[in-house]
Structure formats: structure tokens, C-alpha cells
Amino acid sequence: MTRHAARIIFHADLDAFYASVEQLDNPELRGMPVVVGGSPEHRGVVTAASYEARAFGIHSAMPMSRALRLCPHAVRVSPRFDRYGEMSRRVMAIFRSFTPLVEPLSLDEAFLDVTDAAPGMAAAEALARDLRRRVRDETGLTVSIGVAANKSVAKIASDRGKPDGLTVVLPGGETAFLAPLPIRALWGVGPRTEQGLQRAGIRTVGDLARLKLADAARLLGSRGEFLHAMARGIDEREIVTDWERKSVGAETTFAHDLGDGPELRAILRDLAADVARRLARTGFAARTVSLKLRYADFKTISRQSSVEAPVVDAAAIERIAGALLDRVAGGQQQFRLLGIHCSKLVDRAEAQPPLPLEISEC
DNA sequence: TCTGGGGTCCTAGGACCC
DNA sequence: TCTGGGGTCCTAGGACCC
Numbered sequence: 001m002t003r004h005a006a007r008i009i010f011h012a013d014l015d016a017f018y019a020s021v022e023q024l025d026n027p028e029l030r031g032m033p034v035v036v037g038g039s040p041e042h043r044g045v046v047t048a049a050s051y052e053a054r055a056f057g058i059h060s061a062m063p064m065s066r067a068l069r070l071c072p073h074a075v076r077v078s079p080r081f082d083r084y085g086e087m088s089r090r091v092m093a094i095f096r097s098f099t100p101l102v103e104p105l106s107l108d109e110a111f112l113d114v115t116d117a118a119p120g121m122a123a124a125e126a127l128a129r130d131l132r133r134r135v136r137d138e139t140g141l142t143v144s145i146g147v148a149a150n151k152s153v154a155k156i157a158s159d160r161g162k163p164d165g166l167t168v169v170l171p172g173g174e175t176a177f178l179a180p181l182p183i184r185a186l187w188g189v190g191p192r193t194e195q196g197l198q199r200a201g202i203r204t205v206g207d208l209a210r211l212k213l214a215d216a217a218r219l220l221g222s223r224g225e226f227l228h229a230m231a232r233g234i235d236e237r238e239i240v241t242d243w244e245r246k247s248v249g250a251e252t253t254f255a256h257d258l259g260d261g262p263e264l265r266a267i268l269r270d271l272a273a274d275v276a277r278r279l280a281r282t283g284f285a286a287r288t289v290s291l292k293l294r295y296a297d298f299k300t301i302s303r304q305s306s307v308e309a310p311v312v313d314a315a316a317i318e319r320i321a322g323a324l325l326d327r328v329a330g331g332q333q334q335f336r337l338l339g340i341h342c343s344k345l346v347d348r349a350e351a352q353p354p355l356p357l358e359i360s361e362c
Numbered sequence: 363t364c365t366g367g368g369g370t371c372c373t374a375g376g377a378c379c380c
Numbered sequence: 381t382c383t384g385g386g387g388t389c390c391t392a393g394g395a396c397c398c
């Protein structure tokens with residue numbers, strides 16, 4: 001058992017990643033407010049904003065229409081996920097040259113366990129500087145790093161140092177570092193949880209840390225114990241280098257609301273093809289197909305159907321999703337979004353029934 | 363202001379089985 | 381007539397993250 005040994009964890013986070021890649025690839029965009037995301041005519045939102053754009057109050061998930069009102073001379077760029085994926089792989093390869101214990105969280109973020117690579121915090125800080133330099137030299141991107149004894153503190157530390165920062169929280173300094181931060185700084189505390197906690201008078205991480213465990217559990221339910229520990233700088237989670245995929249999906253928001261009809265059914269067909277393609281790429285078959293619909297008033301519903309024989313092809317997915325759509329799409333309802341998701345994934349090779357019965361295992 | 367698209371995890375109720 | 385308890389699977393919705 002090595003769990004009692006002190007660990008050193010990095011959280012590395014590329015700064016304004018998508019926007020930075022666009023500025024890197026297109027020098028005219030450097031120094032300009034850049035927003036990556038769908039067009040306002042297609043009801044797009046901001047996927048990423050350069051720091052020049054953030055100065056105008058623009059942030060990710062903001063409706064693009066509002067972003068462009070806040071900064072009319074901002075340059076909007078449609079996302080190019082293939083390109084971001086390519087850059088991400090290069091950066092992750094640099095991370096892995098420092099330690100094999102790398103846990104990517106998304107294209108632009110990862111945890112690294114550098115306990116074995118760095119004997120002590122001073123060495124870890126030097127390693128972090130080295131890592132930042134290499135990412136900058138080899139890709140032109142800047143990365144913020146948080147260094148701490150566990151994941152949660154490292155992640156919050158990297159957030160604080162952005163952009164282009166290095167923040168070290170020494171072992172023992174966790175609670176002092178965390179206490180003044182707003183409760184939202186904790187991973188897993190979103191708008192709803194924040195609201196609930198604020199009603200109880202809890203505004204900072206320190207407020208939560210001072211709570212009795214039983215009170216935290218009462219306020220936060222099953223997540224109480226975990227969040228209470230994180231508020232006190234305690235997080236025993238290990239780095240997970242290989243995640244198992246649980247679902248594959250595709251969805252799209254229409255430029256204009258749509259009723260049921262040939263146009264909606266054609267989109268359903270395209271989505272089924274898209275999901276089938278991704279299923280094939282990941283090597284899975286699915287036992288559950290679900291349909292997601294968003295009405296014009298933004299109310300969102302889903303319907304799902306599970307089958308005995310896992311599905312792989314677009315036609316089968318379309319047939320199941322189409323039957324689900326038949327169940328709900330009557331009358332004059334208008335929709336703004338349609339999606340198909342596949343879950344209960346099984347290995348594609350195992351999904352195919354063995355053709356000759358005599359080969360079945362004995 | 364008018365709300366994307368890719369995911370993960372949790373809850374709660376109901377069906378069904380023993 | 382009044383009514384178990386544990387387990388598993390399925391479905392729908394919602395919070396949250398990037």
C-alpha cells in the first residue's frame with residue numbers, strides 16, 4: 001500500500017485553448033478579441049474566448065448574439081475540433097514524457113502524478129517550469145499549472161493562476177489557500193448547489209470546511225462527505241489513466257424551430273448516421289438508444305429504448321429513434337433540438353453472435 | 363440575454379424476481 | 381385481508397463539467 005505516501009499532483013490547463021489555437025494558426029488574429037463558436041444566426045454559443053475578448057465580459061457558454069453585442073469588433077471563428085484534437089495530442093505527449101501517470105480530462109486539461117518524477121516540492125516546481133517551457137516552445141501554447149498534494153487542490157490552484165501561471169500550494173497550506181475562495185471554486189458545485197449552500201449561509205470554501213460532517217451531509221446529500229473533504233483540502237482520488245466510455249451521442253440545435261415532418265426526420269437520419277460512425281470508431285455496439293428533444297420553450301425530454309441484440313448500424317439506430325419520436329411528436333409541437341445517444345455499450349466483437357454454434361465456448 | 367455539444371454521475375419510481 | 385424485503389434492471393430527469 002502506497003496510499004499514505006505524500007503525492008505531488010499537477011493540474012495542467014491550456015489557456016483559452018481553442019481561441020489560442022486559432023490565434024496561433026492565423027497570425028492576424030493575435031492580439032484581437034477572438035470568440036470560437038457557432039454563429040448567432042444558428043443560435044450558437046461561445047465555446048472559447050481569447051483573453052482579449054474576455055476583457056469585454058465575454059465568457060464560454062454565453063449566447064453568441066450577446067457576445068457580439070458586448071464586443072461588435074470581435075472575430076468569430078467556427079470551431080475546428082479536428083485541429084484542436086491534433087494539438088491536444090501533441091501537448092498530452094509532452095505531459096507523458098514527464099510521467100506515464102497522465103489523466104486527460106478534456107482536450108485542454110490533464111492531471112499528472114509526478115510523485116516519482118520529482119523528489120519533493122522544490123523539484124516539482126522546477127519540473128512544472130520545465131513543462132510549461134516545453135509546451136510553449138514546442139506548440140506555441142501557454143499552459144497554467146497548479147501543483148499540490150492532491151487533484152482537487154491542484155485544479156483549483158491552476159484556475160487561480162490563469163493565464164500562463166504557476167501556482168504551488170505547499171502541503172499543510174491547503175486550508176489557508178482554500179478558505180477564502182467562493183464555494184463555486186469547488187469541482188462539482190454548480191449554480192444549483194451554490195444556491196442551496198448560500199441559503200444556509202455558506203459562501204466560501206472555508207464556511208463549508210467549518211461545517212460538521214452531518215450538517216454537510218444534510219445539505220448536500222450523498223455528495224456531502226466528498227465535498228466536505230474537498231473543502232478541507234482532502235482528496236484521495238488517484239490518477240486514472242484509462243477511462244471506460246459509457247455513451248456515444250450526437251445532437252443538433254436547429255437554426256429555426258421545426259415541427260415533425262420530412263425535415264425533422266432527415267435530421268434524425270443524419271444523427272443516426274453520425275452516432276453509428278462514432279460507435280464504429282470507438283469499437284462499440286449499444287444496447288440502449290435514447291432520443292432527446294428540446295421544445296421551443298426549452299423544455300427538454302428524453303425517451304429511451306433497450307434492445308436484446310446490441311445495435312451498430314445507422315439503419316437500426318434510426319429505426320429505434322424514429323419509433324421513439326413517433327411516441328412524442330404529435331400535433332403542432334415545435335422543436336429546437338434533436339439528439340440521439342447510445343448507451344449500455346458492449347464490445348463490438350462480443351456483440352456479434354458467434355456464427356457457427358459449435359465454436360461457442362465449451 | 364436567450365440559451366451548444368460532448369460527456370459523467372445521481373436519484374427516484376416502477377417492474378419483476380425470489 | 382392486508383400485505384415482507386432484497387436485488388436488479390429499466391426509464392426519465394437533472395446537476396455538473398469542459
